Amino acid sequence: MNAKEVSQIMNQIHQAFLRINELNYRIQRARHEVVIKAEGLKKAENLLTERQASHQKLEIVAQELEHEADFVSRGLQRRREQLNVAKSAREYDSLKLQIEMDEAKSNRLTDETIVALSNLEKSEIELAEIQKRYKDDLTAWETANKEFHLTEAETLQEIQITLERSKKLSENLPMEHGSIIARLVNDGNEPLAPIIDDLYCGSCNEGLPPEVILNVKEGSALCCASCGKLLFISEEASS
Numbered sequence: 519m520n521a522k523e524v525s526q527i528m529n530q531i532h533q534a535f536l537r538i539n540e541l542n543y544r545i546q547r548a549r550h551e552v553v554i555k556a557e558g559l560k561k562a563e564n565l566l567t568e569r570q571a572s573h574q575k576l577e578i579v580a581q582e583l584e585h586e587a588d589f590v591s592r593g594l595q596r597r598r599e600q601l602n603v604a605k606s607a608r609e610y611d612s613l614k615l616q617i618e619m620d621e622a623k624s625n626r627l628t629d630e631t632i633v634a635l636s637n638l639e640k641s642e643i644e645l646a647e648i649q650k651r652y653k654d655d656l657t658a659w660e661t662a663n664k665e666f667h668l669t670e671a672e673t674l675q676e677i678q679i680t681l682e683r684s685k686k687l688s689e690n691l692p693m694e695h696g697s698i699i700a701r702l703v704n705d706g707n708e709p710l711a712p713i714i715d716d717l718y719c720g721s722c723n724e725g726l727p728p729e730v731i732l733n734v735k736e737g738s739a740l741c742c743a744s745c746g747k748l749l750f751i752s753e754e755a756s757s
């Protein structure tokens with residue numbers, strides 16, 4: 519096998535690993551999307567819980583005002599009846615005064631109840647909107663989750679196929695190249711680094727000694743002293 523053929527196969531393996539990087543990135547993006555949607559959902563859930571609690575408080579306020587208004591109005595009713603059968607002028611005046619006070623109180627309570635009910639109504643509309651937003655966020659999260667699992671399954675399969683292809687390709691290389699690649703792939707790394715501008719390693723950007731570059735061009739299996747990857751002459755550079 520001549521140096522040109524070695525270089526060609528190394529380029530193909532490098533392409534396969536670039537593809538694997540892309541595929542891994544695709545999975546990361548899908549996973550990130552789930553995280554983002556989960557954060558949105560959590561916020562919506564917190565807001566919903568908060569607004570449900572404040573809505574409940576408004577309901578209690580309105581109920582209490584209604585009860586109090588009811589109580590005052592029943593008292594007022596009773597005193598009006600008593601007024602009709604008052605036995606003395608003093609009792610009459612006293613009842614009259616009490617009725618005036620109760621009427622003022624009743625009017626105030628009526629106003630307050632109207633405000634409370636209007637607040638409750640506003641809160642109900644807002645709560646419905648928040649509930650809708652929460653449901654939308656829940657759906658968005660579920661969709662992202664489903665998409666992630668689909669993407670992950672599909673992409674992992676494609677990564678596996680691409681790895682197999684690169685393994686087959688490296689079987690065609692001289693033994694020394696093949697065993698270095700096999701070792702580096704086992705570490706989970708991309709095994710190859712192109713030589714850039716006839717000067718430095720395309721993976722870690724360290725400068726390379728001229729004799730190393732020369733030997734690689736002649737087909738030797740040499741690794742970058744800095745990052746340990748197997749060096750190759752990229753077709754873009756040689757063409």
Ligand SMILES: [Zn+2]
Nearest residue numbers: 719722742745
């Ligand atoms: Zn390097």
